[in-house]
Amino acid sequence: MVVVCHQNNKVVKVCKDGEAISFETSLNIASTLMTLAKKFPTDRIIWSHITIESNINWEALDAIFHHDRIMASFNKDVEEYFSNGIGYIDESAFLNVNKKVSYPTWLTSSAVGGISSKALLQFENKIKLGNDFDYFLHSLAKIASIKGLFCYSEPRLVIDKTISIPIKKANIYTLFQFAKQHYRTRWVFILFLNFLIFEKRFPIVPLLFSLRFKKRNKINIDWSEIPVLSKLKIVESKTIDVIIPTIGRKTYLYDVLKDLSQQTHLPTNVIIVEQNPIPESISELDYLTKEEWPFIVKHIFTHQSGACNARNLAMNQISSEWVFFSDDDIRCDKNLIKDIFSKIRQYGISVVTTSCLQKHEKLVYKDIHQTGIFGSGYSFVKSSCLVNVSFSMALEFGYGEDFDFGMQLRQQGFDVIYFPDPAILHLKAPFGGFRIKPHFPWTDEKYQPKPSPTIMYTKQKYLNQKQINGYKLRLFIKSVRKESLFKWADFYVSFKRGWNLSVDWSKKL
Numbered sequence: 001m002v003v004v005c006h007q008n009n010k011v012v013k014v015c016k017d018g019e020a021i022s023f024e025t026s027l028n029i030a031s032t033l034m035t036l037a038k039k040f041p042t043d044r045i046i047w048s049h050i051t052i053e054s055n056i057n058w059e060a061l062d063a064i065f066h067h068d069r070i071m072a073s074f075n076k077d078v079e080e081y082f083s084n085g086i087g088y089i090d091e092s093a094f095l096n097v098n099k100k101v102s103y104p105t106w107l108t109s110s111a112v113g114g115i116s117s118k119a120l121l122q123f124e125n126k127i128k129l130g131n132d133f134d135y136f137l138h139s140l141a142k143i144a145s146i147k148g149l150f151c152y153s154e155p156r157l158v159i160d161k162t163i164s165i166p167i168k169k170a171n172i173y174t175l176f177q178f179a180k181q182h183y184r185t186r187w188v189f190i191l192f193l194n195f196l197i198f199e200k201r202f203p204i205v206p207l208l209f210s211l212r213f214k215k216r217n218k219i220n221i222d223w224s225e226i227p228v229l230s231k232l233k234i235v236e237s238k239t240i241d242v243i244i245p246t247i248g249r250k251t252y253l254y255d256v257l258k259d260l261s262q263q264t265h266l267p268t269n270v271i272i273v274e275q276n277p278i279p280e281s282i283s284e285l286d287y288l289t290k291e292e293w294p295f296i297v298k299h300i301f302t303h304q305s306g307a308c309n310a311r312n313l314a315m316n317q318i319s320s321e322w323v324f325f326s327d328d329d330i331r332c333d334k335n336l337i338k339d340i341f342s343k344i345r346q347y348g349i350s351v352v353t354t355s356c357l358q359k360h361e362k363l364v365y366k367d368i369h370q371t372g373i374f375g376s377g378y379s380f381v382k383s384s385c386l387v388n389v390s391f392s393m394a395l396e397f398g399y400g401e402d403f404d405f406g407m408q409l410r411q412q413g414f415d416v417i418y419f420p421d422p423a424i425l426h427l428k429a430p431f432g433g434f435r436i437k438p439h440f441p442w443t444d445e446k447y448q449p450k451p452s453p454t455i456m457y458t459k460q461k462y463l464n465q466k467q468i469n470g471y472k473l474r475l476f477i478k479s480v481r482k483e484s485l486f487k488w489a490d491f492y493v494s495f496k497r498g499w500n501l502s503v504d505w506s507k508k509l
Contacts, residue, residue: 001061002036002043002117004029006110007050009133016040029110030129030136037117038124046114047133049165052158056112060156064102065114066231066348069223071141072154073113074099076164080107081134085175087466088194088473089187093372093407094145096464099161101413103153104370106141110134111165112157118226119149126219134168135178139216142182147221148367150415172203176210182217190474198469230348234382235341239320241269241383245310246328247276250284252429253328257287261294265338268320271298273310279303308391308401311376315390318383327377329429330356332422339422340380350382351409351416355423363420371418374406378424385414394509397438398454407462442505450498451475453505460506472499 005013011032014023023032033045044065048056064072076099087095094105110133120140127139141151155161170178172195179188188210195201242260246253253272260267270293274283283301298317302310311325324337333339340352353371355363356378376391389408395401406416442449449456459468476495483491 001046002040003046003048003053004032004036005048005050005053006133009131012050016043028129028131029133030131033120034124034129037120041117041121043117044114045117045120046112047110048112049110051165052112052163055158055160055163057156057159061114062231064152064154064156065116067228068116068118068226069148069228070150070152071108071113071115071119071144072102072152072157073109073111073137074154074157075109075111075167076155076158076161077167079167079169081109081138081167081170082107082175082178084169084172085191085195085466086178087464088198088470089179089183089191091463091467091471093403093410093462094370095467096462097153098411098413099153099155101411102156102415103410103413104145104151104415105153106138106145106151107153108134108137108141108151109153110137110168113137114157116226119144122221122223122226123219127216132174135170135174138178139182142178143216143219144221146367146369148223148369149221150370150417152415173206173209176203176206177213180210180213181215185211190470194466194470194473197473198466228346230346232348234348234350235321235345237321238265238341239268240265240322240324240337240380241271241318241320242267242324242326243271243273243311243314243318244326244328245273245275245307245314246285247274247305249328249429252427253285254287256326256328256330257293259330259332259334259336262334263337264335265341267295267324267337269296269298269317271300271314271317273300273302273314275302275305275310277303277305306393306396307376308393308396311391312393315386318386321383323381323383323386325376325379325381327426329427330377331425331427336422336424340419343419344380347417349417350385350414352380353416353418354378354380355418355420356426357423358426358428363423365418366420368417368419371416372403372406373418374402374409374416376402376405378426379416381409381414385409385412388412394457395454397440398457399452400454400458404458404461407458441508442501445501447494447497447501449502449505450479450495451502453502453509456502456506457509460503 003015006029011029014021097103097105123140130136145151176188179191192207195203288297288299300313353375356375391401392404480491
């Protein structure tokens with residue numbers, strides 16, 4: 001292990017396995033890290049501000065960096081390097097970091113952190129090793145996190161979590177430069193509009209300044225030379241339950257059960273929550289008892305419809321180490337569960353969301369990576385992660401319950417990892433014949449809220465104000481383009497009214 005200590009944006013000490021070693025004093029911090037990575041290509045590189053070195057939790061490092069494709073850093077302060085505006089153009093789940101747990105984020109810190117030499121060397125001669133170390137770290141993480149580097153804010157890096165160093169915040173020129181280099185070019189103009197509208201600022205010079213910089217988000221990274229083999233023992237009994245909410249899809253559900261019955265790694269229990277809102281109705285799933293199944297079928301019948309309620313009922317019946325959250329209209333290969341367990345052991349992870357496409361859809365995301373998505377019909381979760389999470393009944397029949405559930409998991413310290421393979425086929429079956437269109441409290445109002453209050457609820461719950469403002473502007477631009485230029489003034493009034501109604505209803509939810 002190589003430890004690089006810095007102060008005042010300069011390297012002041014380098015140690016290898018506890019012994020001080022010489023280094024080139026003329027190099028900046030980023031260049032020093034890259035030089036050391038080339039010199040010690042199989043080591044782990046740790047960086048630290050000199051005042052944090054004595055506070056590093058050395059005993060936790062092996063558990064934190066349990067494979068070679070992990071980058072982690074930490075500083076306790078809530079204020080981030082890009083807290084002055086990146087939220088205007090980035091609505092992702094990775095910006096509002098919970099500093100109390102291991103949290104997936106490309107927001108990094110120069111206070112203390114680490115990465116394997118193997119991963120760092122992937123960026124050799126690909127990004128500029130500039131003098132701003134924080135910019136270098138953020139650029140590396142932003143580029144690599146969508147391509148397979150797992151990036152975290154990790155409080156376990158330090159012993160005393162009350163100690164921190166002052167945050168150096170990026171100025172507005174640096175913010176626009178970062179937007180130009182790591183997002184589509186149009187986003188720098190949207191960023192400009194956000195500052196103009198919400199902060200009454202006119203940053204035309206930073207905007208023009210940013211246009212001179214080249215893109216970095218097209219950098220190719222080849223992880224094939226860095227095999228992943230986690231040191232964590234994340235799977236023990238390998239038992240797994242499957243939970244399936246269903247309503248009016250008898251034949252589709254039968255095919256799902258048949259696929260599960262042919263798995264090379266069989267589930268222990270399949271928990272089915274059948275819903276039929278028609279009073280006095282009874283179950284239509286006669287094959288559950290008429291046929292023999294190689295697993296225990298736990299069947300719950302309820303007159304209360306709604307996937308959130310159904311999944312919560314099913315979660316109360318879980319008894320295995322793992323859970324497969326399944327839809328009632330999917331098809332899967334016989335090796336699905338076996339292959340998923342293989343991936344879980346390899347990567348040492350507790351939450352997996354797989355690719356789940358319809359027949360005509362093409363696979364777009366081909367890299368294993370940290371994702372802001374959670375699919376409640378195609379995900380695998382360790383049961384111990386579910387102790388303090390549930391599907392929000394405030395979002396029943398609305399939108400956003402999957403996102404909310406995934407965010408609850410992240411807030412508990414459990415990252416969600418996407419795998420393009422093994423894939424699940426989504427048949428997208430028609431709604432069952434006895435589904436009832438939900439009636440929301442705002443349905444009969446003269447003026448309708450926009451966006452949906454359930455969408456607003458999740459945004460108010462998990463996004464910061466700059467992210468919400470950025471979303472508001474983008475929604476307005478998208479909507480006003482459909483209107484005649486002569487009606488823009490009237491549209492602005494109605495949009496503002498709809499937005500305020502959505503905020504009010506989201507608070508009631």
